[in-house]
Amino acid sequence: MNFAERGKVFLAPLAGVTDRAFREICRSFGADGVCTEMVSAKGIWYKDKKTADLLTFGEKEIPCGIQLFGSEPEIVAHAVTHALSYHPQWIDLNMGCPVPKIVKNGDGSALMKNLPLAEQVIRAAVAAAGDTPLTVKFRLGFESDVSGEFALMCQDAGAAAVCLHARTRSQMYSGKADWSAIGRVKTMLSIPLIGNGDIFTPEDALAMFETTGCDHVMVARGALGNPQIFSQIKQLRETGRYDLPTPAERLQTARRIAETMFLYKPEVLAAAEAKKQVVWCIKGMRHSAKYKNTIFASRNGEELFAVLAEYEKEVLAHE
Numbered sequence: 391m392n393f394a395e396r397g398k399v400f401l402a403p404l405a406g407v408t409d410r411a412f413r414e415i416c417r418s419f420g421a422d423g424v425c426t427e428m429v430s431a432k433g434i435w436y437k438d439k440k441t442a443d444l445l446t447f448g449e450k451e452i453p454c455g456i457q458l459f460g461s462e463p464e465i466v467a468h469a470v471t472h473a474l475s476y477h478p479q480w481i482d483l484n485m486g487c488p489v490p491k492i493v494k495n496g497d498g499s500a501l502m503k504n505l506p507l508a509e510q511v512i513r514a515a516v517a518a519a520g521d522t523p524l525t526v527k528f529r530l531g532f533e534s535d536v537s538g539e540f541a542l543m544c545q546d547a548g549a550a551a552v553c554l555h556a557r558t559r560s561q562m563y564s565g566k567a568d569w570s571a572i573g574r575v576k577t578m579l580s581i582p583l584i585g586n587g588d589i590f591t592p593e594d595a596l597a598m599f600e601t602t603g604c605d606h607v608m609v610a611r612g613a614l615g616n617p618q619i620f621s622q623i624k625q626l627r628e629t630g631r632y633d634l635p636t637p638a639e640r641l642q643t644a645r646r647i648a649e650t651m652f653l654y655k656p657e658v659l660a661a662a663e664a665k666k667q668v669v670w671c672i673k674g675m676r677h678s679a680k681y682k683n684t685i686f687a688s689r690n691g692e693e694l695f696a697v698l699a700e701y702e703k704e705v706l707a708h709e
C-alpha cells in the first residue's frame with residue numbers, strides 16, 4: 391500500500407463487522423483499502439483456530455491490511471511474521487481499542503498510558519514487517535490528549551503511517567471526535583496521517599480532508615448498512631454531487647452482503663450474522679420495521695432470502 395499517495399478513503403477495522411463479505415462489498419463500492427477485524431497476537435502465538443479465519447482475505451479485498459493487537463513485543467513480532475504469510479498490503483497495530491476486556495490486559499488503548507512499552511511493541515513489529523508497511527491506529531489518549539507525542543513516537547519507531555481516531559478512551563464512542571487534534575497532529579508529522587472519527591456522510595469525509603489537511607480518511611460506523619458511502623464520497627469529490635441509492639438498490643446491497651457472507655461462512659453463522667447487516671441496510675426504508683422482525687425471526691438462509699424476496703417485490707411494486 392502506497393500511503394504517500396494522498397486522498398485515499400479506507401474502511402476501518404470493525405470487530406464483528408468487517409469480515410470478508412463486508413470488505414469485498416466495500417471494495418466493490420470503491421473503498422481504497424480495507425482491513426481485517428482486530429486479531430489477537432496472543433491468539434496467533436497460542437495457535438487459536440479462529441484466528442486463521444480472521445487473517446484470511448481474498449483477491450477482491452486487495453488492498454487489505456491485517457490488524458493485530460497485543461502488548462508483548464516478542465509475541466507481537468511473532469504475530470507480524472505469521473500475518474505476513476497471508477500477504478497483506480500492510481499491517482496495522484491496534485493501540486486504540488477501548489473495550490475493558492482488552493484494556494485490562496494492557497492492550498489496545500491501554501498502551502497510550504505506557505509510551506515506552508508502546509514504542510518497544512512498534513519497533514519489534516516494524517522489524518518483523520520488513521518491507522511491508524506497518525501502521526498504528528490510536529486515539530487521542532487514554533484520558534487526556536497525548537496524540538501529538540504518541541504520533542511522533544510512532545513515526546520515530548518506524549511506522550509508515552498512523553491513523554488517529556480523535557476521541558479519548560474515556561469517551562469510548564460518545565461525544566464528538568475532535569477534528570482539530572487531527573489537524574494539529576498532521577502539522578507535526580512527516581509520515582502520512584489517516585483521520586478517523588464521525589464521518590457519517592460524504593460531506594463529512596470531504597470536510598475532514600479540508601479542515602484537517604489529513605492525507606487519508608477512514609470510515610467506520612458510517613459504512614454500516616451503507617457501503618455505498620465510498621462511491622458517494624468519490625462522486626461528490628469529482629462532480630460536486632452524489633446519488634442516493636434507491637430502496638431497490640439498498641435491498642440489492644443487503645442481498646449481496648448476505649449472499650457473500652454465505653460464501654465464506656458456515657450456514658448457521660452466516661444466517662445469524664447476515665441478519666444484522668441486512669437490517670442496517672434497510673433502516674429507515676418504508677415498511678422496514680415490519681420486515682426487520684421477520685428478518686430476525688428467520689432461522690436459516692432460505693428463510694432470510696425469502697423475506698428479502700418478498701420485500702423486494704413490495705418495493706418494486708411501489709417504484
Ligand SMILES: Cc1cc2nc3c(=O)[nH]c(=O)nc-3n(C[C@H](O)[C@H](O)[C@H](O)COP(=O)(O)O)c2cc1C
Pocket residue numbers: 402403404405406407427428457484486487527555586587588589608609610611612
Ligand atoms: C462495533 C465496532 C467495532 C470496532 N472494532 C474495531 C477494531 O477491531 N479495530 C479498531 O482499530 N477499531 C475498531 N473500532 C473503532 C473504529 O474503527 C473507529 O475507529 C471508530 O468507530 C471511529 O470511527 P467512526 O466515527 O467512523 O465510527 C470499532 C468500532 C465499532 C463501533
